[in-house]
Amino acid sequence: VLYAMGQTQHTVGVQNIRAMSIVQLLLGNIGTAGGGINALRGEANVQGSTDQGLLFHILPGYNPTPSASVTDLKTYNEKFTPKTKDPKSANWWGNRPKYVASYLKAIYPGQKPEDSYKWLPKCEEGKDYSWLSLFDTMYNGGFKGFFAWGQNPAASTANANKVRAALAKLDWMVTVNIFDTETASFWKGPGMDPKKIKTEVFFLPCCVSIEKEGSISNSGRWMQWRYPGPKPLDNTKPDGDLIYELFEEIRKLYKADKKAVYPDPIMNLNWDFATNHAFDPHKVAKLINGYFLADKTIGDKTYKKGDPVPAFGLLQDDGSTCSGNWIYCGSYTDKNMAARRDKTQTPMQEKIGLFPGWTWAWPVNRRIIYNRASVDPQGKPYQPQKPVIEWQDGKWVGDVPDGPWPPMADEKAGKNPFIMTSEGFAQIYGPGRNDGPLPEYYEPLECPIPEHPFSKVLHNPTALTFQGPTETRAVCDPRFPFVCSTYRVTEHWQTGVMTRWTPWLLECEPQMFVEMSPELAKLRGINGGDKCIVE
Structure with missing residues (x-):
């Protein structure tokens, strides 16, 4: 199923996507080649921005944003880590404490995760921080300042007149873009009297995407590295440099002000993202992947301090590893995996155009998630003409399997295929929903x-x-x-x-x-x- 923006940008967007998911589950089209659900995004990095925690309710890697009542890391882990007693369930989210601890060590490497957790921003109980709610709060005087970074809400957001009226109630606004926008010049718009608008507007000119280096992640979860093309125009900079230099100045102000309020989260934040005072996307990518912060022996192998963590299965909850985003662990190890351009495929992979050496896909370069649902209990593909994985001679071949365990026919070692649910099965009834199994139409x-x-x-x-x-x-x-x-x-x-x-x-x-x-x-x-x- 391929869907466009009209399915989600709707008051029943969640119900629409759930309905499509349920239909695909009932048809057996999850984990298969050409199956699943694929969003035709509005731009190339929507998936990547969500992966990295763009939305208010998730941290990078789809870990929940804590609320104010979750005061310590132990409580967080107890609340958000699912448990299972079923030996057939992989219950992969049971590893959440390792991923959260490694994330905390990525942003605050000098502190124990138990201590730095208190510096994480937390949501107020029951408060909605989604896009429309932010502008409603702004309209009612709840904000002093606003960064419009690479966006134009005065033209793109519903109820544009309300949005522009909300911008007029700010003390200041910073817009970062390549050209003037309706947002940057909202005070010139219809019904606006510049003499009565107090908002001070700052415009930071940034360069365009082809003038900077970094990665995007598309709807297929492919992390694709892009090299810079033409040099940025004079007086423009990549977004990374703007953010880096801005925070450097903020940190200087905190350091100079002995009475600064709550300085610890600012002064202790990991900010080693520049080379010769220029933003270095490779440093960011390496931190997102993660590395060992101390010598660590796992199994029969010892990893040295500074070694990249090769896969998220090796992340630890004791503070010995860091990773800015656990699902991207493995993306930058001995080399930048997202920069690969290898078209080599096995004959089996050619049948579905897998191209495992072209860039890198999260997690662990798996191109089709839940792919163990595409085989029978003996590990044979339900669709031999379009195989994703297959159990041959005691190992999986094809795509990276969704878990290393043998097929379900192995009573002792086999695992249920839907490893991210605590039961190991697909969920037709959405957890926490009042309607179901199929969503109500409104x-x-x-x-x-x-x-x-x-x-x-x-x-x-x-x-x-x-x-x-x-x-x-x-x-x-x-x-x-x-x-x-x-x-x-x-x-x-x-x-x-x-x-x-x-x-x-x-x-x-x-x-x-x-x-x-x-x-x-x-x-x-x-x-x-x-x-x-x-x-």
Whole structure:
């Protein structure tokens, strides 16, 4: 299943994805070649940014962000580490204490994980920190400052007038981008009086993606290293340099101010990310992978302090290892695995185009997760013409198996294939959900019908709603009898920050337009080329 943005950017986005997941599970299409669910992202690194903890509720590697009530590391591990008594269950999240301890040692190498945990930012109980809620808080005066880093919320976020009004209530805003944007110049927009706006706006010009080095991770979880092309224009810098230099100045201020409030998290943070005072993406990549902080013997092998950790199975909870993101452990060992460009495949791998030597995929270069669900109890592929893995001569061949154990026919050593659940099985009923097994269907918050034909509840009861004069919605209003939808065009990307400044693209698509059926156009007396007002 390939889905685009309309499936998720919706008040029932979670239900949509859950429904597709359940259908694929019931069809046996998880862990197979050409199976699963693949998001057609809005840009190339959505997967990578989520992996690295972009969202408020997760730390890098999909570990939960602690709430204020989880005051110490022991309590965190007890709350978020699942347990199982089933010997057939790998219960891989049972290793969470190792991954969290290694993450804490990556950001605070000089402290014990038990001590540095208290410096982690924590969410207030029951408080929502998602995108729309942030701007609602901003609109109500809850923020003094805002970094708009590589984004244009004045044009991209729902209820744009509310967003711009919220920006006007800040003391300061920093925008980091390659061109001026509606966000950077919100104070020039419709209904704005610059004389009455207190927000001080700072613009930091950054270079574009092809002018800097680093990696992206696509929807297939392939971490792909990109080398810099042309040099950045004068007075522009890569994002990494901007962040590095900004924090260096912040640390100087803290060091100079003997009365600085709560300096320890700032002064003790690992900030060894530069070479000759220039941001070094390789140093970041090596820390994300992780390395040993002390000599450590695991099994029959001894690793020296400073050695890269070759795989997340070797991460420890005693402070002897660090890793900025456990799922990327193995991505930068003796070499930069994401920079590989080897097209070599075995005849078996060629059948599905696996290309295991081309870049690197998390976890441990596994190209198809839950791939042990693609074989029978003896380890033979259900689809011999498109095999992902196969048990041959006492070992797995093909893709990196989702766990090293033998097939399920081995009563003593075999494990259930869904290793990230505590039971080892797929979950048709979503944990913590009130509807199920298949999600309930709800109409959008703005819809043309007054009643749900299959339910007493019209809208998603968990959808975010806000109060106040900015929150009017057209629901079953006879003045708005038509349903419109938005979509992307070939000529422009996202809010057009790059493409609208490109003359030939702007010439191809110079302005907004409305498409409608000939019947609707005739009904409203609209001809091709007429100017329309969409209210």
